[in-house]
Amino acid sequence: MAPSSNSRSAGAVLTVEQMAAAEHAAMVSGVSEWELMQRAGEGAARWVARMSGGRTVSVLCGPGNNGGDGYVIADFLYRSGIPVSVVAPKPPATDTAKKARETCVAPISSDGFPAAEVYVDCLFGYGLSRQVEGAFATLLEHLRDTTGYKIAIDVPSSIASDTGENLGPSLYYDLTIALGAWKRAHFIMPAMAGMGVKRLVDIGLDIAEDAPVLSAAPQIEPPAPDSHKYRRGLLAVVAGEMPGAPLLAAEAAMRSGAGYVKLLSEHSHPDAPAELVVEGGDLAATLSDERIAAVLVGPGLGRDAKARGKLSAALDAGKPILFDADALHLLDPALIEGGDTSQLAVTPHEGELAQLCAAFSIEGESKIERARALHEKTGITVLAKGPDSILVGSKGVRFFNRGPSWLSAAGTGDVLAGIAASRIAVHGDPQRALEEAVWLHSEAAHIAGPAFTAGELARTVNQALECFL
Ligand SMILES: NC(=O)C1=CN([C@@H]2O[C@H](COP(=O)(O)OP(=O)(O)OC[C@H]3O[C@@H](n4cnc5c(N)ncnc54)[C@H](O)[C@@H]3O)[C@@H](O)[C@H]2O)[C@@H](O)CC1
Ligand SMILES: [K+]
Numbered sequence: 111m112a113p114s115s116n117s118r119s120a121g122a123v124l125t126v127e128q129m130a131a132a133e134h135a136a137m138v139s140g141v142s143e144w145e146l147m148q149r150a151g152e153g154a155a156r157w158v159a160r161m162s163g164g165r166t167v168s169v170l171c172g173p174g175n176n177g178g179d180g181y182v183i184a185d186f187l188y189r190s191g192i193p194v195s196v197v198a199p200k201p202p203a204t205d206t207a208k209k210a211r212e213t214c215v216a217p218i219s220s221d222g223f224p225a226a227e228v229y230v231d232c233l234f235g236y237g238l239s240r241q242v243e244g245a246f247a248t249l250l251e252h253l254r255d256t257t258g259y260k261i262a263i264d265v266p267s268s269i270a271s272d273t274g275e276n277l278g279p280s281l282y283y284d285l286t287i288a289l290g291a292w293k294r295a296h297f298i299m300p301a302m303a304g305m306g307v308k309r310l311v312d313i314g315l316d317i318a319e320d321a322p323v324l325s326a327a328p329q330i331e332p333p334a335p336d337s338h339k340y341r342r343g344l345l346a347v348v349a350g351e352m353p354g355a356p357l358l359a360a361e362a363a364m365r366s367g368a369g370y371v372k373l374l375s376e377h378s379h380p381d382a383p384a385e386l387v388v389e390g391g392d393l394a395a396t397l398s399d400e401r402i403a404a405v406l407v408g409p410g411l412g413r414d415a416k417a418r419g420k421l422s423a424a425l426d427a428g429k430p431i432l433f434d435a436d437a438l439h440l441l442d443p444a445l446i447e448g449g450d451t452s453q454l455a456v457t458p459h460e461g462e463l464a465q466l467c468a469a470f471s472i473e474g475e476s477k478i479e480r481a482r483a484l485h486e487k488t489g490i491t492v493l494a495k496g497p498d499s500i501l502v503g504s505k506g507v508r509f510f511n512r513g514p515s516w517l518s519a520a521g522t523g524d525v526l527a528g529i530a531a532s533r534i535a536v537h538g539d540p541q542r543a544l545e546e547a548v549w550l551h552s553e554a555a556h557i558a559g560p561a562f563t564a565g566e567l568a569r570t571v572n573q574a575l576e577c578f579l
Contacts, residue, residue, distance in 0.1 A: 120312065121323040123292040123509045125272050126236045132291065132315040139316075143206045146313050147175060150289040151182025151210070153311030154263055157287050158183060158230055159190055161259065168226035168258075169216075170249050171198040172233035172267065178207030179263055179289065180232025181214040188216035195224050199245035221245070223252040228259045231283070233267035236293055242268050242278030254281035262286040265295055266305060273476060274298030282306065290315050292324055294478070297509035299498040308511075322478075322507035328546045330367070330578040331537075340401045342369025343535030347528070348393065348407040348424055349375035350417055355410030355435065355524045358564050360386050362528030363406070365572035366550060368535040372402075393420055397427035403538065404430045406531035408437030409524040418445075425449055430534050432543075434527035438462040442469045443488075451489035452504065455540040457527055463494050482507065491540040495526060499548050503541030513552035521564025526551045529571055550574045 124132065137143060158167065167187055171180035177198065187194040196218040202208045211218070231253060233246050242250060250268060253260060260283045265271050268278030271293040286305035288296060290313045295301045333342050345368045349356040356373060363371045364385060372387045373379065374396055379388050389396060397405065407424045411417045413436050421440050424431055430453040433441060438458050446454065458466055460477070467473070467480050470487055474480035481494040481502045491503035497515070501508040529550050533543035551567075553574035558567050 121292070121326065122317045122321040123294060123297060123324055123507075124317070124321060125294060128321065129236055129291060129293065132317050136315055141314070143175075144209060146290070147178050147182055147206055147210060149313040150311060151179045152186055153313065154179060154287045154289065155183040155186035157285070157309055157311070158228070158261060159187060159192060161261065161285060162187075162192060162228045164192065165227035165259075166225075167192060167194040167228045167230060168224045169194060169196045169230040170233050170253070171196055171211075172246065173200045173203040173207070174234065174237045175204055175207050176232050176235030176237065176264055176267075177202055178204065178210040179235070180230065181207070181210035183230060183232065183263070184216035185210075185214040188214075195219070195226070197222060197224065197249065199249065223249065226258055228261065229253055229256065230261045230263060231267050232263045235264035235289070236271040238265075238267065238270055238277060240277065247278055250279040250281065254279050259284050260306075262305065264289045265293055266301070269295050269301045269304075271295050274301035276301065280304065285309065287311060289313060291317060292509070294509075297324070297498055297511070299496070299512070302498060302512055320506050322509060325501070325508040325510050325545055325548065328542070328549055328578050330546060330575060332579060333367075333369070337369065339369035343367065343403045343532070343537075344370040344372065344401050345531055345535040346397060346402045346405045347371065347373050347531070348405060348411065348420055349373055349377065349379075350411035350420065350436065352410035352412070353377060353379055353381070355521070357382060357386075358521050358524040358568055359406055359409045359434075359528030359531070361565065362525040362568035362571050363532035363535075365569065365575075366529040366532035366547075367575065368403075368532040371532070394423040394426060397423060397429070402427070402429055404432065404531055404535035406432045406434070406527055408434035409527055411436040413439050421445060429453070430538055430540060431455070432457065432527060432531040432534060432540070434523065435462075439465055441466065446488065446490070453538075453540065454489075455491040455493070455530065455534065455544055457493045457495050457523070457530060457544070459495055459523065478507065491544060493530070493544040493548070495523065495548075501541065501544050501548070503544070505541050508545055510548050513548075514555040516558075516560055516562060517551070517555045519562070519564060522551070522567055525554075525564055525568045525571070528568065546578070549578065553577050
């Protein structure tokens with residue numbers, strides 16, 4: 111029953127089409143759908159058994175193979191001595207689910223909603239294709255209103271796997287057990303917020319290595335023993351009209367690994383910390399310093415002709431650049447034409463991503479499609495940030511788990527930009543830097559506790575670094 115050891119499904123985040131193709135490939139290679147369902151059902155049942163701790167379990171089964179998994183789970187639990195029953199408003203519609211029901215020794219009823227302490231939702235998986243109605247909707251409403259421990263198998267039964275769209279009664283689960291591979295909905299808001307803890311059951315699928323994946327925690331290298339401030343990375347933060355945002359970014363950057371952070375500004379900054387070097391003068395001349403390893407431009411920049419001139423000077427310097435905030439409203443095809451875009455990165459939120467897509471004539475139905483199209487058209491590494499961040503670069507697509515919701519505060523985007531730019535200055539790899547930045551930002555928020563300010567968050571990043579050394 112155990113999947114083969116050369117399974118390559120770990121971390122992949124698939125569409126329904128990719129999932130069906132992976133399962134089809136397994137069947138072509140000689141693994142039957144029944145065998146896959148056994149692996150999925152038994153793997154999920156082991157989690158359910160562990161979480162139920164002897165409490166009564168009710169399994170809700172739908173007509174497709176998600177329901178089939180439900181019968182396998184119920185059968186496994188029953189044979190393990192756990193008190194379990196099944197509710198299935200309709201009989202199975204697939205041969206494999208029929209076989210699972212015929213094999214299941216747990217008691218099965220077609221109506222009612224049994225009182226239980228643990229509920230396992232197997233009404234619909236990635237085959238959900240329309241609004242949930244009738245008896246299935248009634249079951250989900252009961253499930254929503256009960257106080258029991260709720261487990262979704264593969265995906266919550268009213269959530270569309272590719273888009274995260276809600277197609278029925280909306281409810282919160284304590285645990286969601288993905289089967290074979292993650293689906294996009296597992297990392298799309300607001301669907302992700304209703305899934306509770308997420309776990310993945312490997313069923314031995316062989317998945318293309320370039321498939322999008324869930325980001326794994328980075329390993330951050332401490333400075334080499336012979337490091338000095340320039341070798342550790344000199345970051346230039348280009349300031350503009352508003353002083354606060356670049357200062358926040360610089361505060362975070364100083365605590366994210368760069369050996370030296372300079373604020374390039376024509377204003378005086380009496381509030382700047384003593385460790386931050388503030389440098390005026392001609393921007394193009396200053397940026398020509400070959401010791402500068404990376405440039406951050408955008409926070410507090412402004413959006414007028416002068417700001418555009420600064421953007422242009424930064425691009426002419428030919429360094430790795432991170433563009434954020436106002437810079438994302440100024441970037442266009444003419445500005446980047448002829449440059450090496452592989453060393454450029456952007457960190458747009460939803461609105462800024464829409465702005466970039468308009469500027470670069472890009473269409474896409476979802477955030478991932480827009481981010482991917484922007485990267486493919488420009489070569490720029492794109493972190494579409496938010497509670498459901500998606501990173502697209504030359505190494506492919508990375509999804510992330512949700513960070514603390516306390517991050518929804520003014521200035522936290524400037525902190526993220528500072529961290530990411532600092533990491534670029536350290537090693538020069540924009541995709542790796544952005545991935546590290548998402549983790550550091552999120553971990554810093556955990557450390558900072560509730561209701562932190564952006565400044566407090568920026569001053570916590572060095573503590574977050576310690577978690578990844
Ligand atoms: N195909 C495979 O090889 C495997 C599939 N597995 C399971 O199979 C699931 C996918 O199975 P299916 O493709 O059969 O799909 P589902 O079980 O998700 O449900 C699809 C069935 O429900 C019907 N349906 C869709 N939306 C409906 C709605 N709103 N109201 C009423 N009926 C609706 C469809 O017509 C179809 O009969 C996965 O999520 C996973 O749980 C696992 O057993 C692993 C192996
Ligand atoms: K389900």
